[in-house]
Amino acid sequence: xxxxxxxxxxxxxALIVIVGLxxxxxxxxxxxxxxxxxNFRVITNSAALIAVPAFGMTIIIISGxxxxxxxxxxxxxxxxxALMLKxxxxxxxxxxxxxxxxxxxxxxxxxxxxxxxxxxxxxxxNGALISGTKVVPFIVTLGTMTIYLGIGQILSxxxxxxxxxxxxxxxxxxxxxGRIAENYLIPPLNLFGFEVGFKIPSSVYITLILAVTAxxxxxxxxxxxxxxxxxxxxxxxxLCGINAPLTxxxxxxxxxxxxxxxxxxxxADVKNGNPSDGTGKELEIIAAVVLGGGSLxxxxxxxxxxxxxxxxxxxxxxxxxxxxIPNTYTLIIIGCIIIIAxxxxxxxxxxxxxxxxxxSRRRNTNW
Amino acid sequence: xxxxxxxxxxxxxxxxxTVALDRVSLDVTAGEVxxxxxxxxxxxxxxxxxxxxxxxxxxxHITIQGATYRPRGPLDARNAGIAMIYQELNLAPDLSVEDxxxxxxxxxxxxxxxxxxxxxxxxETLQTVGLGSLNPTAIVGEQSVATQQLxxxxxxxxxxxxxxxxxxxxxxxxxxxxxxxxxIISRLKKSKIGIVYISHFLEEVRNVADSYSVLRxxxxxxxxxxxxxxxxEIISLMVGRDVKDLYPQIPHTPGATRLKVNGVRGYHSQxxxxxxxxxxxxxxxxxxxxxxxxxxxxxxxxxxxLVEGSIELDGRIVTGSVKKRMNAGLGMLSExxxxxxxxxxLPIIENATMGSLRRYVNxxxxxxxxxxxxxxxxxxxxxxxxxxxxxxxxxxxxGNQQKVAIxxxxxxDAKVLIMDEPTKGIDVGTKAEIYRMMGELAADGKTVIxxxxxxxxxxxxxxxxxxxxxxxxxxxREAEDWTEDSIMAVATSSER
Numbered sequence: 001x002x003x004x005x006x007x008x009x010x011x012x013x014a015l016i017v018i019v020g021l022x023x024x025x026x027x028x029x030x031x032x033x034x035x036x037x038x039n040f041r042v043i044t045n046s047a048a049l050i051a052v053p054a055f056g057m058t059i060i061i062i063s064g065x066x067x068x069x070x071x072x073x074x075x076x077x078x079x080x081x082a083l084m085l086k087x088x089x090x091x092x093x094x095x096x097x098x099x100x101x102x103x104x105x106x107x108x109x110x111x112x113x114x115x116x117x118x119x120x121x122x123x124x125x126n127g128a129l130i131s132g133t134k135v136v137p138f139i140v141t142l143g144t145m146t147i148y149l150g151i152g153q154i155l156s157x158x159x160x161x162x163x164x165x166x167x168x169x170x171x172x173x174x175x176x177x178g179r180i181a182e183n184y185l186i187p188p189l190n191l192f193g194f195e196v197g198f199k200i201p202s203s204v205y206i207t208l209i210l211a212v213t214a215x216x217x218x219x220x221x222x223x224x225x226x227x228x229x230x231x232x233x234x235x236x237x238x239l240c241g242i243n244a245p246l247t248x249x250x251x252x253x254x255x256x257x258x259x260x261x262x263x264x265x266x267x268a269d270v271k272n273g274n275p276s277d278g279t280g281k282e283l284e285i286i287a288a289v290v291l292g293g294g295s296l297x298x299x300x301x302x303x304x305x306x307x308x309x310x311x312x313x314x315x316x317x318x319x320x321x322x323x324x325i326p327n328t329y330t331l332i333i334i335g336c337i338i339i340i341a342x343x344x345x346x347x348x349x350x351x352x353x354x355x356x357x358x359x360s361r362r363r364n365t366n367w
Numbered sequence: 368x369x370x371x372x373x374x375x376x377x378x379x380x381x382x383x384x385t386v387a388l389d390r391v392s393l394d395v396t397a398g399e400v401x402x403x404x405x406x407x408x409x410x411x412x413x414x415x416x417x418x419x420x421x422x423x424x425x426x427x428h429i430t431i432q433g434a435t436y437r438p439r440g441p442l443d444a445r446n447a448g449i450a451m452i453y454q455e456l457n458l459a460p461d462l463s464v465e466d467x468x469x470x471x472x473x474x475x476x477x478x479x480x481x482x483x484x485x486x487x488x489x490x491e492t493l494q495t496v497g498l499g500s501l502n503p504t505a506i507v508g509e510q511s512v513a514t515q516q517l518x519x520x521x522x523x524x525x526x527x528x529x530x531x532x533x534x535x536x537x538x539x540x541x542x543x544x545x546x547x548x549x550x551i552i553s554r555l556k557k558s559k560i561g562i563v564y565i566s567h568f569l570e571e572v573r574n575v576a577d578s579y580s581v582l583r584x585x586x587x588x589x590x591x592x593x594x595x596x597x598x599x600e601i602i603s604l605m606v607g608r609d610v611k612d613l614y615p616q617i618p619h620t621p622g623a624t625r626l627k628v629n630g631v632r633g634y635h636s637q638x639x640x641x642x643x644x645x646x647x648x649x650x651x652x653x654x655x656x657x658x659x660x661x662x663x664x665x666x667x668x669x670x671x672x673l674v675e676g677s678i679e680l681d682g683r684i685v686t687g688s689v690k691k692r693m694n695a696g697l698g699m700l701s702e703x704x705x706x707x708x709x710x711x712x713l714p715i716i717e718n719a720t721m722g723s724l725r726r727y728v729n730x731x732x733x734x735x736x737x738x739x740x741x742x743x744x745x746x747x748x749x750x751x752x753x754x755x756x757x758x759x760x761x762x763x764x765x766g767n768q769q770k771v772a773i774x775x776x777x778x779x780d781a782k783v784l785i786m787d788e789p790t791k792g793i794d795v796g797t798k799a800e801i802y803r804m805m806g807e808l809a810a811d812g813k814t815v816i817x818x819x820x821x822x823x824x825x826x827x828x829x830x831x832x833x834x835x836x837x838x839x840x841x842x843x844r845e846a847e848d849w850t851e852d853s854i855m856a857v858a859t860s861s862e863r
Contacts (some may be wrong), residue, residue: 220732222724229721232710238670239701239708240722240775241690299712 010344011292011308016339018312022319030322034355035319041201043318048203051310053262054279054288056123056255058306060217061289063251064231064298065130065137065144069145070259071281073122075274077263080118082273083155084111085163102121108169111166116260123256127249145282152275172268197230201284203265210261227251231298260310286333288313290340312337371430372397372542372561373449373530376426380413381748381826387413389585390427395530395561399553402576403565406605406794409582411565415532417441419444419451431529450523454535456515460508464518465489467507482738485584492521495558496551513544520551531555532563537571540656543859551634567792568821569598583607591849605762606796611797614827617806621648621830625814626783631676637838639676644783649805649815651829651846653822654858659838660818661702664785668692668699680783698781700772702788704765708772711761715753716742718760719774750800766797775802777842783814790824802828821852834858 026034033039053070060067088107122144129140155161165173218224226247230237238244267273290296291312292305313334320330373395378792380388388410397399405411409482416422421440429436431447438444444451458467468489475774489503496517505516523531533552537545552562552575565573572579573593573620589596589604599608602613625646630639640663665671667678669689678685685687685695701708710719719742720727727738743756749770753763760768769789776784787804790798804826805815819825825832826846833843834857841857 040610083853107479151809218734220735222728222733225717225721225724227731229710235703235707236710236718236721238689239699241693242722243688243690299710318408 001207011305011312011340012204014341015308015312015315017186018315018319022315022323026319028323029174033322034319034322036180036256039318039322040089043314044204045201046318047307047310048201048207049262049265049309049316050284050288050313051207052210052265053255053259054306054310055210055283055303057264058260058287058289058292058294058301058303059214059227060137060255061249061286061294061296062231062298062301062325063227063248064234065248065251066141066286066296067123067126067255068138068141068282069122069126069148070262070285071283072145072149072152072275073119073256073278074262074281075276075278076122076155077115077119077260078267078270079152079156079161079273079275081111081115081263081267082161082163085167086161088163088167105169114256114265115263118259119263120254121252121256123252123254123259124249126256127252131160131248132251144214149275149279152278156273156275160272162272165271168271172264173271189256204316206222206261206265210258211303214258218303223247223250228299231300245270245360284313287338290338295343295345305352371395372432373415374430376428376430377419378414378417378429380417380422381425383577386585388417388424388849391582391585391587393580393587394565396578397529397559398556399577400556400575402579403563403582404569404572404579404605405582406796409605409794410585411582412534413585414582415534415565416453418449418532426592445526447525448529449532449598450526450530451532452516452519452523452534452536456512456514456519457532458507458519458522460506460822462507463504464493464501464507465503465545466597467518468492468522470504470522488525490724491671492524492606495524495554496521497519497547508545511544512545513540516548516744517551520555528560530561530857533566534565535567536564537566537568544759545571545653567794569601570823573598575708583603587808602795605794608676613795613802615799615806617803617810619647619649619806619809621645622812625681626816627679628667629677630677631663631666631678632674633662633671634674635662636666638840639839640835641676642833642843644814644816646782646814647812648811648831649809649817649829651825651832652818652835653818653825653832653854654820654835656820658835658858661787662814663835663840664787664816664818665701668697668785670699683723693779693781696782697777698779698783700769700776700787700789702791704768704772704791709760709768712759714757714759715746715751715771716756716762718771719745719778720754720788721775723779730860742774743780746771747776749774749777749804764794767794768802769793769797773801781813783816784808785816785818787818788820789817790819790821796822822854825854826851836860 020351023035026032035150053074057067085108088111089104126137126141126144129135129136133140195260218227226242227236229242230244234244237247266277270277284290288309289301289306291309292307293309294300294301294306316334316337317330320327320333325333371394372783373393375391375393375762377390377392379386379390391410391557393401393403393414393682403411403414405448409463413422417424418438420440420443423439431449436447440445459470462470465486466703469485485701490499493499493501493503498514498517498521501510501514501518507518511590520531536548540548551563555562556609564572564576577592578591579593579596579601581601583605586609588607618645622862623646624643626644628642630641632639636659638659642650652664654660666673669687669692673686680697683695684690685697705711710721713721716739724733724738727734730822739756746756751767751770752776753767760771760851763771773789789801793801802824808815809830817825826849830845832846832849832854833844834841834849834854836858
């Protein structure tokens with residue numbers, strides 16, 4: 001029983017080991033910046049970018065599905081936001097637009113709504129196709145992946161959409177300015193004139209709030225338990241009267257919402273929208289879920305695990321950067337870590353068999 | 368003295384702290400059938416796995432025709448002339464019969480198959496098992512389960528097996544194919560092949576075996592000639608105590624009509640069915656596999672689409688989704704416990720409460736403590752043997768898994784409990800417990816619809832029994848007005 005609990009901490013232990021390794025390496029060969037507060041902000045900032053859409057992916061993977069379109073849907077949301085802000089009626093930029101009488105902040109609210117709707121629609125289309133056609137999620141989202149990329153490119157005119165700096169509200173640009181702590185949207189806690197703790201980027205707050213929401217949703221609601229049941233065995237779920245098509249559609253739509261927030265963070269990060277940025281992002285997102293203990297066969301996964309998984313990926317990338325390891329090698333390292341993580345995860349579920357044979361054979365010869 | 372064909376002596380095997388096999392010895396004689404009997408978890412499958420090389424024994428030794436046999440894997444077993452026919456068939460469904468028979472056969476050493484030369488052998492073997500009319504190029508997946516099983520037997524013969532082990536071979540076979548299988552087995556006996564036959568069905572064992580060996584808790588507790596022991600003696604060996612009451616009788620009196628099924632035909636059914644069941648009644652549905660019983664009850668529960676007819680529960684028409692029917696008071700136990708009945712990789716509590724969590728919702732959120740509390744109470748009530756309710760269902764024995772599935776319909780508080788083959792693949796002790804639970808439910812005023820292929824249990828447990836044949840509900844009588852023979856006569860009759 002204790003053993004089982006210990007296994008659950010696997011991803012956390014892996015994260016600690018990786019942080020330890022990079023700290024030692026940075027201490028020996030680098031400039032000792034790895035464990036600085038500034039770098040902490042950079043890492044958590046970038047991790048948020050992966051973690052938020054990965055929460056949605058976690059729910060999908062628990063339900064036994066997969067979403068390959070998450071990356072391009074995310075940049076489609078970002079592009080939508082960029083386009084809306086580009087054409088925003090802002091008096092300081094465009095006097096004619098300002099005279100049209102549309103309030104700027106109302107326009108921004110509308111832009112955010114449209115972005116969220118875009119993400120949710122992308123998810124809903126995935127869910128509806130999957131439960132309607134009974135085609136496996138892998139194929140359906142492989143198709144929608146390129147469809148969403150195409151739509152994004154039509155909207156952007158096949159180029160990057162730049163929103164003028166003046167048209168980006170302060171809070172939005174500040175919600176993703178990793179290293180400059182003073183610019184954070186949410187100021188550090190201030191008790192009786194003493195600053196408590198350290199300054200945490202706003203993106204991290206957003207991520208934490210979403211994580212808690214998603215965590216509660218999965219653990220303490222009927223919907224969440226139904227998703228676990230569905231991913232563990234769809235026929236059992238049907239036997240128990242769970243409405244499988246409706247649950248599947250809700251899962252993908254909900255994931256689309258997380259993708260939209262991911263798109264918001266992406267836009268805040270790069271301050272523009274480029275639809276083709278999204279290709280490949282879905283794999284990073286899936287990797288975070290898998291590193292966090294999610295099982296691609298469904299029924300297993302956790303929000304906290306996914307958050308740790310996202311941190312593992314960013315720590316490796318950031319650490320390699322500080323050690324001046326070329327990006328190409330970083331990719332190889334991340335790939336290896338993913339495979340090792342899955343093998344280790346299989347070990348706790350009693351496979352692969354060869355490993356246990358090896359152990360038992362050794363034990364036999366010892367006797 | 369001639370060597371025994373197969374001798375296993377003092378085989379021990381432990382998994383961590385659990386002793387799976389404790390000094391088990393076993394002899395198989397050429398041309399004889401040895402029945403290996405035991406409850407689930409008694410060590411039968413571990414013994415088979417030791418023999419097939421999937422597990423290595425911790426101690427003890429095995430000889431085949433006097434030669435030491437120490438298998439390291441399935442290939443060793445095959446080379447030594449041991450073949451296993453498992454419950455789940457091991458054939459490549461998309462390949463032809465011939466390809467399946469020749470799979471893994473060393474052709475010439477150059478990796479080439481010489482079909483022409485081997486065709487004769489294939490045809491000859493197929494004739495031995497009574498499949499002379501089967502085209503060797505037919506696709507295996509298109510054959511019936513019975514034929515596939517015989518194809519597997521012939522594959523064993525092609526590889527010159529000396530010992531064939533059958534693991535519950537009849538559990539998925541219709542009655543008439545069972546007879547055919549028994550005939551093949553007696554033919555195999557004549558050609559001096561040693562056979563180990565594993566089954567729960569004592570009648571079958573008596574029919575087919577010459578000698579027996581009973582396992583209990585990893586120990587061999589009895590062996591001898593099958594003709595020298597009675598069924599009740601075998602049962603008490605299996606469970607380790609006298610099962611006086613394999614069929615405990617709980618007094619219950621049927622009351623008012625509860626469920627009215629009027630000319631119901633489902634999407635997968637061929638014929639309409641009409642019957643009524645009362646409160647406090649156990650209604651049996653008998654028939655051969657494929658006679659449409661499962662299709663009928665799945666239609667009642669809403670898993671199959673209702674094409675025509677109506678279902679009335681306590682005077683109210685029941686329609687719509689599974690959820691709606693559950694709310695109306697229907698509950699169902701699936702015949703496919705492994706894949707449909709339970710989510711194997713989820714904990715017991717999760718499975719027992721699945722689908723009816725709404726009652727624990729308190730201000731939008733689930734009260735998990737309350738759920739776990741009432742689920743644990745239920746699990747104790749049906750006496751599931753587990754460390755805790757958080758254990759995964761896959762770690763439980765078949766009987767305990769079935770109890771979890773039953774706990775779920777109890778949790779759901781169904782008025783009409785449809786149980787499709789609830790005792791399939793379950794040990795005798797648990798069977799008796801399930802019969803007792805059915806009786807108690809009926810005494811409590813619930814309605815139980817009991818689908819089974821095993822006639823003795825239907826005759827002993829049910830108040831009334833309906834017999835189905837070819838998708839048609841042919842005849843309903845009081846249980847005492849049926850005999851096994853009369854049920855089989857109706858179930859196998861071909862009249863339309």
